[in-house]
Amino acid sequence: MELHVIERSANAFQQGLTERQILAVARRAFGPGTEVRSATELGGGMYNTTYRIDLGGREEPVVLRVAPEPDRQFHSEQELMRAEYASVPWLAPIADLMPRVLAADFTQAVIGRDWMIQSFLPGTPAPELLGSYPKETHGAFFRQMGEITASVHAVAGPWFGPVTGPGHARWSEAVVTSLRLISEDVEGCGLDAADLRKAADAAQAGAQVLDEVAVPRLLTGDLWTVNTMLAAAPVPTICGVLDMDRTCWGDPEADWTMRMARAKQDARLAFFDSYGRPEETEAGAWRRHLYEVRHLGALRLERHRLGNEAGVEDSYGAVAEELAALI
Known part of the structure; x- marks a missing residue:
């Protein structure tokens, strides 16, 4: 061998x-x-x-x-x-x-x-090939990403939380549980998780707002460019999707993909041409601040695992900004 x-x-x-x-x-x-x-x-x-x-x-x-x-x-x-x-x-x-x-x-x-x-999926990892296309064609890639994400989010499930369980009857229970598990992991690494615990408390206090999300939808978990393969084509064309190991049941707005689609005002906004543009509400904005804290907590763990101490430190300021909008 x-x-x-x-x-x-x-x-x-x-x-x-x-x-x-x-x-x-x-x-x-x-x-x-x-x-x-x-x-x-x-x-x-x-x-x-x-x-x-x-x-x-x-x-x-x-x-x-x-x-x-x-x-x-x-x-x-x-x-x-x-x-x-x-x-x-x-x-x-x-x-x-x-x-x-x-x-x-x-x-x-x-x-x-x-x-x-x-x-084995054919194609080339998107991070290796996407940059070789003219920027004016990148919108085609993100429109496909929107279509793929919308088709996943259209699937309704039996409960909120991990696909394999334990399931929760209410979305607020799943969010609070997730934030507390991340907090425990952060503390287990010898790091301060007081800000994440404050977010969990805010989620508990705002359960009524979270529970406006009544139907569990399938979330991709972390679908973005790194998880896609591109075909040889005149414009960026997704031919494969990989590593769907963070799927769960919840609010589509809590998905990593939605977070990344909003992260910059560039070609990625074409995502919403095919996905659709969610209604903007005060409650929805509050929930997104909470979801961002959860993403930042998970990133804190990943950065710690990779030895990225500066990234870990940066996460505290970023969480503080989101907490200010929650509390």
């Missing part, structure tokens, strides 16, 4: 597999006689460890995604791969854009970690 890895420090969050582990996974998925010709670790993601696997007797490569070890996962991010697997039937509206799940093993009996094998 040819093994190509990304060099990482011994204490890095993402940890690779040995040749023996990769072979064991492949044989668990495809049978004891399976031959692995090569395994190439892929970059781009910051959570799971991902490989392109070329198998003997199979023309098309496959993608192996391996979750972090259970004790390395934050409570607010536990079992994300299992959430993605459970989301597949609900993501039927965009099934033609997504990789197919070929095998999955959550027993942790083979390598002590959850893993999933998916089909």
Whole structure:
């Protein structure tokens, strides 16, 4: 087997597999006689460890995604791969854009970690190709993003919160629980989470405003440019969507995709040409401030995990601005 890895420090969050582990996974998925010709670790993601696997007797490569070890996962991010697997039937509206799940093993009996094998999507990662197109064509990309997001948000679910549960009858319960889990994780890293706890208290106090959201909708979790593949075409054309492991049930306005669509006054505003323009209300604006605190709390954790101390520090000022609009 040819093994190509990304060099990482011994204490890095993402940890690779040995040749023996990769072979064991492949044989668990495809049978004891399976031959692995090569395994190439892929970059781009910051959570799971991902490989392109070329198998003997199979023309098309496959993608192996391996979750972090259970004790390395934050409570607010536990079992994300299992959430993605459970989301597949609900993501039927965009099934033609997504990789197919070929095998999955959550027993942790083979390598002590959850893993999933998916089909290999053609195309080029959008971050590598989008910038090569003239800026006046970028609106086409974001209009497609709006269409994809709208089709996901159109799916109604059984409860608020994680796709795999525990579910909540009210949106306010799901938001408060999420903020408190993030707060606990931040404190577990030795960081101050008082601002996030204030936001959780504000969410509890504003439960009536949150509970105006009465229908749980499927949220993509973190869909944006980094999670898309582009086809070779005259204008940016999305041909694939990846890594839907942060899906949940909630208010579409709480989705990361909506946050990013509003982040700059540029070509991304074309997103709303196809998605539609949500009604602007005082209650909706208040909820968006709260959702932004949740996003910033999750970013604080990610930046800490990556050793980005300046980014962690910046998050406190950003949260303070949002809290000022909440309290």
